[in-house]
Amino acid sequence: MKKLILSILIVLFSIIASAQYNYSQIITTNKVDISYKWRNTKLFDTNSPLELAIKLKNRNDSAVQVSFSVDYYINGLLDGTTKIDEFCIKKNRAARGEYNGLLLTSEGKTEQLVTSEDFKVEFNSIDIKKVASCAEKE
DSSP, rough: OOOHHHHHHHHHHHHHHHEEEEEEEEEEETTEEEEEEEESSTTTTTTTTTTEEEEEEEEEEEEEEEEEEEEEEEEEEEEEEEEEEEEOTTTEEEHHHHHOOOOOOOOTTHHHHSSSEEEEEEEEEEEEEESSOOOOOO
């Protein structure tokens, strides 16, 4: 009986954990997929502030250096811009969210706002360069 309950808990936890990483693919350029999702800063706390989690997937046979900006629009007017400078991804790998520092804070953005038709996210100034390798983080 304990094994059954444990198995059910593991399956439920896996489903909940995987739900946290449903990214919307937004753009593919030079064999690099860029996707994002909005999430609360605190797991299971729907009142915590939102942040933009970004996922980059490198489908190249070499490492790439990626940089881009993210623009937020409300009613067609630019509300803010954030920038990712020189983020390196190893060949055939993915980098995402908090694991790799790809979280962008977005003060004042509510779930109601980011899901409305008046709000838009755009990825601009995308620059992808092939590099020999990525420097190891210290």
